[in-house]
Structures are given as C-alpha cells and as structure tokens.
Amino acid sequence: MTTTVTDTQVRVRVRVAVDAPQHSGLSEPLDYLSERLLAPGTLVQVPLGKREVTGVVWPHAEGAAGAELDASLLRPVSSVLDGLLPLSASWCELVSFAAHYYQRSVGEVALSVLPPQLRLLDAAQLLARLKRMTKWLAAPPEQVPEPMRPELSGDQAEALLQLDAALAAAAHPETAGPPAPVLLYGVTGSGKTEVYLRAAEHALDRGQQVLVLVPEINLTPQLEARFNERFAAHRIVSLHSGLTPANRLRNWMAAHLGHAELVLGTRLAVFASMPRLGLIVVDEEHDPSYKQQEGARYSARDLAVYRAHQLRIPVLLGSATPSLESWQRAEEGRYQRLSLPRRIGGGALPRVRLFDMNTLPRAKGVTTVISPPLLDALRERLERGEQSLVFLNRRGYAPVLHCTECGWKSGCAHCSAWRVFHKLDRTLRCHHCGFTERVPRACPDCGNQDIAPLGRGTERLEEQMAELLPGARVARIDADSTKLKGALETQLNAVHAGEVDVLVGTQMVAKGHDFRRITLVAAVNPDGALFTSDFRAPERLFALMMQAAGRAGRDAEAAARSEMWVQTWHPLHPLYQSLRTHDYAAFATSQLAERRMAGLPPFAHLALLRADARTPELAKAFLQAAADWAAAMPEARQVTLYPPVPMSVARVANVERMQMLVEAASRGALQRLLWHWLPELHALKREHKGVLRWAVDVDPLAI
DNA sequence: AGCACGCCGACT
C-alpha cells in the first residue's frame, strides 16, 4: 500500500470496486485516495465521472502491481459507510474469481450480488436499518417443542455416516484438507431432504451457518417449510430476487452479521456474506435455473463448489438426475457419491408405460391428443377419486395459427418465431418479444375466414381434457395461469384439497411439488426434445420426465397403483428405455459416451461469443473479425473456433443474433484465450458500428 | 451504464 504525505495529511491509496460495466474497459477496481486506512470489504461512496457511486474497498492483488496511476490524478473517497462490518476477504476472493472466470468486471459482480438497497443508503440511513434489523432479530424465535425427527432409513443413515467424516473434518478447516464435494444421488421420495436437514443440524450444532440453494424459491415451498419446521428455534432467512428491497437488505444483513444461521435462497444467494459458513447444500443441482442468463452468466452450483473448496467446508449436491458434469466427476472419484436408491417406506416408483403412437390408426390430418388406453387410465383414476397430472411443456392454446387457404402462419413481425394463439383473451402473443395482437377475424393475407390452430398447448389440452372426461374437474397450472401474485399458491392448494381431478400443466408442476393424491402422470407429447440440435436437450428431458414421474405415488399406499404414461413415436429410443426402468445411471453412461465422442462437456469446455446487430451480416462480420484475431493468438492452438451461426431464434425484437462457439480441451486454455480476447473485443466493437452489443457466455447451457 | 460534449434542424 502506498502512502503519500502532503502537509499534515496522510493519504492512503485504496482500490475500490465500482459498478463500471465490463464494456467500459474498466474491469479492475479503481484507485482512490483516503484519509484513513480502510479495511478491504468496506463499503464506500466514490466519485466516478460526474456521479457518486457505491463501491467496495478491494484487497490488493497478490504480487503483480500493474501500472499505477500517479497519485496526483486520484480523487478522494467521498464517504465511508461505517457501521457495516466489512465484507470478508474470502467473499472478495469469491467475487473476484467469479468475475474473472465469467469475464465480467469485479465491481459489476460485487455490486450486482449485494442487496440493491445498499447502494441507495448513506451511513446514517444504513445505521437506522441496522437498528431496525436488530430489533427484528430481538423478537425471540418462538419457543417450540423439540422438532419431530423422523427415523432414518438405512440408506439415509449410511449416507450420513459417510458424510460424518467430511462434516467432522470441516470443523477444523485449518488442519484438514478440503473435503470432496458430495453428490447425493437419490430418487424422488428417497428422503434427500432429511439428509440435508441432518447435515445442517451438524453444522448448526457447531455454531456454523448453513447455506441452502434451491432452483426457484416459489417452486419449492415444501422444502422451505421443512427447514422452517425443523429449525424453528434457529434464525432462518430467505434470499432471492422476489423479496421486497427492504426485506432483502434486512435478510442479507442478518446473514452478513452472523445472526441468521440458515440462509435459504436462489442462485444469487451463493454470494451471501456468511462469516461462519460451514455447509452448502445445492438442492436439485442439475436444474438449469442455477445458471444466470444475463449480466455475469455464472453458475451458482459451480460457484457453490468453488466456495466450499475455498472455505474447506462440505458441499452437498442433491438430485435424482444429477447433471452429467457432476455425475462424471463422481465417476472419476473427484466427488464423493452417496446414493439413496430406495423410496422411503419402500414405496415403489411409478410404473412407466411407453405408449407407441404408431399403433394408432392414422386418420388423415387428425392427431390424437390422448390415446384411448391413456384415456381409459385417466377414467379409472377419476372413478377411484384419484388425481392425474397431464404434462405438456408448451403454454398457450396453439403454438401457431395458419390459414388453410393460402398457408399464412401467425409469424411475429419482429422475431423469427411464431406468435402463439392464446384463446382465453383471443390474442396472438410472441413469447420472445411480447408483441401481442388480437386474433384476426380472417387471414390477413387472403381474407379467408378459415384460420386454424396448429399443434397444441396447455390451454387447448385443458379444453380437450374437459371434453374427453365429462364431469371431471380440470385445472391448468402454467406461467399464464399463475401470473397474478399468489395465484400459484391458490391453485396448488386447490389441488392439495382434492378440488381438482385432472391437472394440466407445464414443467412448472413437474418440479418439487409434493402431490399426495396423484397416481397418474402422463407426458402427452415429449418427443420434441429427442431430436433438437441442443446437446443438453436429452439430459433435460430425462430429468423432467423423472421429476414428473416423481409426482405420482408420493403416498406409499397409492404407490403400487401409480403410473407414468409417455406417449411417444419412438418407444425404443434409449432415453425412454432408461426411463422405463428408472435407470438414470444407464442413461448417464450412454449420454456421457456420446458426449465424449462428440467432444462436448464435461469432456470439453465451451464458451459462446454472441453478437446482436441490426442485420445478420453486421453481427457475423464482428464475430468473424473476432475469430480471425483469436486464430492468430498462440492460445488458439489449444482451442477450436467454430464459424458464426445464427441463434436458434435468430431475430428477437428486430435484433439479429449470431453466436460463435469456442471449444477447448482444458478450462485453462479457454480462460487464457478469453483473457487476451476480451480487450480486443472491446476494441473491435468500436470498429463494427452496427453491433449493438456482444457478450461472452462461459460454460453455456445451450448452444 | 450514466453523463458529458458536440455539432446540425425547428421553435420563441
């Protein structure tokens, strides 16, 4: 640290991470002057150009002191947000790692994962909030009777026994080596949650804090309820973007000050400041929502593993259908795999029936929604007073309208996509840009009155189910039916209360909800994902199907009669064959073999360079120039640069989107190339005027 | 990202 003496004042040079977007070229913390020493992690207000921004005092990088600006050019720190304990060095290090790995500025990441309110408050206001939080905390947790802890199954006890070593070692992080991440592989209903709870208990008993990550907080109310019930005597806070700004700040501060012992949150919670963190749980670790899709495109699951390693604490990754990345690491022995292969109470997994759609008589132009045998199975449930779930991963009434006369289709004027027909409000809606119009009375091209829906979505399925099953109470849950606040909860309660016989829904209902009375789950038309170019589509489909199947027969008594029906044109497809026998391991083995052959993750590492422009040519020219520059780098020998291609939906809101895939055998090689590439990309953007924006996505989910 | 500066068209 440099200090300069001017007159009587000692002025200290401090580095401050500010939210200067990456494309401004200011990717590292900036230098300021302070009249006193400021601990790294302290929040400050600093001048940036003409405005005042919030920043975080950043630790000095080890060793390499880059080109230092002349102290006389530096501006002083405006104010210090005293009163808030500085963020820890390990927190800064986590943020710094994430920023570098995902190629964003340190300040952008730091400020985007802190509660937004923190930027708006001055020192006095912050103090007031702290006082209010302390008061809130002072309300003692209600005195509750010792929570009921269910008897452990043999599998659970075994898993916990094995976990014990890691948990015990973690109590002495300074002496033990970092424990290997634990992959808790357990079928739905096998009691993964109980293992999370017991592991959390261990950590809490030692006075440590526990971080529990879930894919989407509103989709997992039951997990939240279980934690609240078990740890009623402890302080639990949630952390996700749906909180009001004031509550998010309050909960964040409670965790930061160590008052909250348990933090339950979505991906952004992986950055929660927790001084005594002793355990991280990642539930449904395979879930795609752990990957942030804008700004810094981080994977919360991967960062959880990094953070656990950094702190030498255990991390528990739970899933019935682990990501192939995690599965492969378990195969290699880098992760410790603990299995819960049986359902609690010996309940059977639902029998999976693959219905071959080819066996139906072909009526020209008519596609059968529900095959006769499936219809019979649904009727049977209806008669027995049991519930059924009919799953279709497409919302709206029909994905497209078309004119039977001239062939017109309901395309979007601004996107290369069809507008979806929503019958309820008689609109055509583009699911990409939101462009909405009333359905035309006649074909806009030829005036023909006969325009018809093509294909089907959940709205239409709901309607057809009501026709096919007269008297049945049919309900639908999807993003449209749950738009209003609280609607999801109301609708779920209706299902739980037995007011619904047949539930139609998208993947929303396949995840997490525990429906006791459902004994039949049917996937009406899941084939679409089998033959797409997205290499992760089969993995997602398998996970979704397994999850959907898991909705049936949660009740042990009903499990024997529980079935999952899959209507398919490809019943012999290996994916469905593995599904039929609930054999995730077989599925993973075959998928991993394919990935290895194709040089795809987890056997290769990917990054995408995307560019948005007014015309595809402009976007392509930028990417091509970027590729040409990269190809001349020495690092390029260890990476493969693929030609720029349009994204699967090439135009959204009149912006043309192209992308280029970069592949490398090693993470390091990819990182080195990106490191050199990014400054050049900033420069190239200036030359390519038509390019609206560009972005790098490291470890993309879809290509 | 903000927020300047900067150099050309329709208003009091």
Place this chain on the structure above:
DNA sequence: GTCGGCGTGCTC
C-alpha cells in the same frame, strides 16, 4: 438567435 436530436467518448 437557442432548445434538443442522439453519435462519440470517458470515468481512478
């Protein structure tokens, strides 16, 4: 004569 359009460029 000025108000303001958003192109270009900088922020320790």
